[in-house]
Amino acid sequence: MASNKIRVGLIFGGRSGEHEVSLISAWNIFHGLDRKKYEVSLLGIDRQGTWHFGKKQNFWVNPEDSKKVRLNSDALAVTIVRKRSEICVIDLKDGKNVAKIDVFFPITHGTFGEDGCLQGMLEMLDAPFVGPGVLGSAVGMDKDVAKKLLLQAGLSISKFHTLRLGQDTARKISEIIADLKFPIFVKPANLGSSVGISKAENKKQLLSAIKLAFQYDTKIVLEQTVVGREIECSVLGNERPLASTPGEIKLAKGFYSYAAKYFEVDVAMPIVKAQLSKATVKKIQKLAVEVFQVLQCEGMGRVDFFLTKEDKIFVNEINTLPGFTGISMYPKMLEQTGIKYQDLLDRLISLALKRKENQRKLKRDFKA
Ligand SMILES: Nc1ncnc2c1ncn2[C@@H]1O[C@H](COP(=O)(O)OP(=O)(O)O)[C@@H](O)[C@H]1O
Ligand SMILES: [Mg+2]
The missing domain is CATH 3.30.470.20 (ATP-grasp fold, B domain)
Structure with a gap:
């Protein structure tokens, strides 16, 4: 019997540091989607980047408890492709089509899932998806580019500088110290969840904060603290x-x-x-x-x-x-x-x- 329900592909997990948070978000969305309107396919990306298709017990240890998460490999390894007018979920083992999708709901927080990478892949398939497109996702993730656009629009942001790995860092740091007041926040440009972020009270702390942030990204931002x-x-x-x-x-x-x-x-x-x-x-x-x-x-x-x-x-x-x-x-x-x-x-x-x-x-x- 053909159903007129909208077929939603819920994408979660992924290779970012927010893998587990994503599984918790997905659990809530999975249970929130109205089954009178939607047919939901679960598409979990594991930490290595393989896509899996499965039932809820494949992805949550205890399906009644969103906090106990897993992404286990007994779910089918799949890929998504476009076949003429349809988006299909394909079993990698035998090439069989296991589901069809009308719209994707990616809830993949962080790197690769929120920064335009996944959005680009879905765009290539000409698939509708929830959330910003490639550009909005990429801009929203890059604190340096986002700040520059906000400044250009005349919006108030804290004073900041950008450093790139391998550039004349020593000279730039003296310029930054002369320009910004301590405490200074140091952040990897493209990350989330406060990973790699520190607050430096003096030059010594600033140097180690810069070192730490460069472990996570080749571009970092340094900004003056806003008390508020x-x-x-x-x-x-x-x-x-x-x-x-x-x-x-x-x-x-x-x-x-x-x-x-x-x-x-x-x-x-x-x-x-x-x-x-x-x-x-x-x-x-x-x-x-x-x-x-x-x-x-x-x-x-x-x-x-x-x-x-x-x-x-x-x-x-x-x-x-x-x-x-x-x-x-x-x-x-x-x-x-x-x-x-x-x-x-x-x-x-x-x-x-x-x-x-x-x-x-x-x-x-x-x-x-
Ligand atoms: N310029 C700043 N002044 C004061 N606090 C800041 C500043 N920048 C960051 N913080 C603190 O650090 C937290 C994380 O920084 P944020 O830029 O939001 O990174 P993330 O994208 O990882 O959430 C903020 O929620 C805030 O508590
Ligand atoms: Mg934040």
């Missing part, structure tokens, strides 16, 4: 995106480090609705949409800010495939704004399909 609250805002949409009510990450100590994000309890407290004046909420929402558009995003994005005591707002960054775990801010802030989890998933999928529809209307060749 950390405010986040969800953005959803294509041409006319909407912004959620802002939330806040309250930190008991230090900065929002990798440990504070994933292990340490009680260090970071996410507050779904930040205590802010109406005027500030409006300003943040307007800015969030502006950032989203300046950074070429579509579908979704979580924009993070710093808010100082003087009510000055600095843009920190955008996350183009934000967390979708049970406690993640992106869906929670939208829920606070009146968009329920299931409704959010529906909207994301329809935004992906609409974007592809518009793309397909474009002329590809010119005939005089």
